[in-house]
Amino acid sequence: MDAVEAVYDPFSAEFVADPYPAYAELRAAGRAHWHGPTRQWLIPHYEDVSALLRDRRLGRTYTHRFTHEEFGREAPDAAYEPFHTLNDHGLLDLEAADHSRIRRLVSKAFTPRTVENLAPTVRRLAADLVGDLVAAGGGDLQAAVAEPLPVAVIAQMLGVPEDDEERGRLRPWSAAICGMFELNPSEETARGAVEASVEFSDYLRELIARRRKSPGDDLISALIGVEELTEQEMISTCVLLLNAGHEATVNTTVNGWWTLLKNDVRPDPEKLSTAVEELLRYDTPLQMFERWVLDDIEIGGRLIPRGSEVALLFGSANRDPARFGPTADALDLTRADNPHITFGAGIHYCLGAPLARLELSSVFGELLRQAPALRLAAEPVWKPGYVIRGFEELLVEV
Numbered sequence: 001m002d003a004v005e006a007v008y009d010p011f012s013a014e015f016v017a018d019p020y021p022a023y024a025e026l027r028a029a030g031r032a033h034w035h036g037p038t039r040q041w042l043i044p045h046y047e048d049v050s051a052l053l054r055d056r057r058l059g060r061t062y063t064h065r066f067t068h069e070e071f072g073r074e075a076p077d078a079a080y081e082p083f084h085t086l087n088d089h090g091l092l093d094l095e096a097a098d099h100s101r102i103r104r105l106v107s108k109a110f111t112p113r114t115v116e117n118l119a120p121t122v123r124r125l126a127a128d129l130v131g132d133l134v135a136a137g138g139g140d141l142q143a144a145v146a147e148p149l150p151v152a153v154i155a156q157m158l159g160v161p162e163d164d165e166e167r168g169r170l171r172p173w174s175a176a177i178c179g180m181f182e183l184n185p186s187e188e189t190a191r192g193a194v195e196a197s198v199e200f201s202d203y204l205r206e207l208i209a210r211r212r213k214s215p216g217d218d219l220i221s222a223l224i225g226v227e228e229l230t231e232q233e234m235i236s237t238c239v240l241l242l243n244a245g246h247e248a249t250v251n252t253t254v255n256g257w258w259t260l261l262k263n264d265v266r267p268d269p270e271k272l273s274t275a276v277e278e279l280l281r282y283d284t285p286l287q288m289f290e291r292w293v294l295d296d297i298e299i300g301g302r303l304i305p306r307g308s309e310v311a312l313l314f315g316s317a318n319r320d321p322a323r324f325g326p327t328a329d330a331l332d333l334t335r336a337d338n339p340h341i342t343f344g345a346g347i348h349y350c351l352g353a354p355l356a357r358l359e360l361s362s363v364f365g366e367l368l369r370q371a372p373a374l375r376l377a378a379e380p381v382w383k384p385g386y387v388i389r390g391f392e393e394l395l396v397e398v
């Protein structure tokens with residue numbers, strides 16, 4: 001085992017529980033490290049992660065420029081075709097003209113003003129969910145509050161009816177699909193993702209047909225009249241929105257509360273948004289994003305050739321003292337200068353950032369108000385995933 005493998009082991013439970021000491025070692029050892037087991041170049045520094053996200057010599061896909069053969073990669077396994085068709089036509093996995101076209105269409109629904117209009121609904125929902133948790137004397141913060149809030153909000157925005165039986169399946173479908181974004185997913189994970197992709201796509205196809213007949217005041221109805229969008233792109237983008245619209249928010253809420261409880265600190269309700277930014281930086285729920293190298297690049301004197309894959313270590317970038325100073329590893333809920341990378345950068349910068357911020361400040365605000373004595377009821381257990389990092393549950397008492 002070489003030195004990098006000894007430090008960076010995203011498959012081990014110890015690493016997932018606390019990857020930050022390993023990140024510090026990687027940063028100290030250099031700017032780009034080859035990691036054999038994942039066949040990726042690890043990029044641990046803030047400046048590099050931030051610059052590469054904006055660099056057009058890299059992409060989330062390469063198929064807009066090269067065939068698999070030209071790029072020296074195998075075509076995806078045909079057995080997993082439903083997953084790939086779904087994933088590859090969504091906004092996040094498109095590049096160049098296709099990406100700008102769909103981003104322009106969808107971003108209208110996520111402007112700061114649209115999101116501000118949602119604020120009363122989101123705050124009411126947060127107040128109700130937290131109220132129920134308090135009335136029950138506590139419970140699983142994840143299942144009771146962190147999950148239902150963003151799922152309900154994004155489902156309502158898209159127009160997934162509350163009484164559709166499938167609404168309860170959004171979260172399991174999403175979890176099955178997101179399993180594919182972990183490193184080296186197993187065959188079982190791939191089969192689960194394929195099944196979820198088929199069912200989720202079928203449901204959306206049927207919902208689109210319903211909305212075509214009787215449009216509502218929702219994003220699916222708004223996109224139906226848009227000629228520039230194929231049905232596959234629409235289905236893929238809706239699935240992306242439904243999944244991206246809750247996964248990271250759930251984990252930010254739960255991981256963030258765990259950080260507060262473990263450190264026995266609470267945000268000043270007057271400075272809640274500053275505290276939420278710090279929790280987003282301190283323990284980002286999305287630890288790593290990948291990019292293909294479309295044209296040779298050089299980092300820290302190392303040539304990374306076309307056809308390579310880089311792993312941009314967001315969790316490490318957010319703790320880089322070169323950007324966040326000597327307190328980079330400390331939790332400072334009043335941190336003023338905080339350009340964290342948690343929502344990404346460049347053309348794929350998170351479309352839902354204003355919505356996520358609204359949801360997080362609503363939930364954190366309500367918990368501070370209604371459950372001032374919130375405490376841990378049991379030590380939580382990390383899920384095995386590294387890329388999308390979160391707990392199985394967070395049991396609390398109020």
Ligand code: HEM
Pocket residue numbers: 053060091092093103154240241244245246248249252285286289290341342343344345347348349350351352353355356
């Ligand atoms: C704390 C919560 C969230 C975090 C940390 C987060 C993070 C991110 C990041 C890092 C990216 C860029 C990925 C890359 O460059 O490869 C991204 C993209 C995206 N996010 Fe979020 N996100 C969050 C919540 C949301 C919400 C609530 C939505 C709601 C719709 C959303 C929708 C999207 C979409 C559609 C993209 C793709 C944008 C594009 O490719 O142009 N996200 N998110």
